[in-house]
Amino acid sequence: MRYKEQREQVLETVHLAYQADLIRMSAGNISLRTEDDMVVITPSGIKYRNMTVKDISVVDLEGEPIDGPPPSSETPMHTAIYRHISRAKGICHTHSRYGMIQAHLQEDVPLTNIELMMCGAPIPVAPWAAPGTEKAGEVTVDIFQSRPELHVILLRQHGLVALGGSLAQAYEHAYNAEVGLETHYKVRLVQAPQSFTEAQIQEIKDVYGL
């Protein structure tokens, strides 16, 4: 099987994200970019629960099928990000619950907790683009290009996309984003969340070596 190791890596991340309730049924999608610039990505319409390594697809950077079943319907967003954002080696697009809520609130999420800081907060909400369209790629690429420190974007009325220098990093950002967004949302039910001050941000950066 071609790209067996990378397919196994994608499947392993699917299992992690499924168990963490970041993805469910067949919503959300996960990919990595290989060293020879192929994209190994979850397939279209196969339930995560039953997914095997043979179900993982391989496409080129233009989204042309190379191996495996038809790729995720949201492949154009993944390939656009890989074509234009060289630091992206892995992508997790989730329909995680608090990511979706915040994407519906349509306001950028400020830097109010450490998990959001790890994601490069403030976390912006991208302009509306229907899932699976080229436009979904364009709007996310525009933001990632203008914010080189940013790892996570909320997709308006849709979900969340996280990138990383590896698939493991992308997953970590997607996971941290969900914890940070849930915390931000729930604090807001009680009182206005406090954004970190510049001095606090520097203190945290010093501690974590950021």
Ligand SMILES: [Zn+2]
């Ligand atoms: Zn989606």
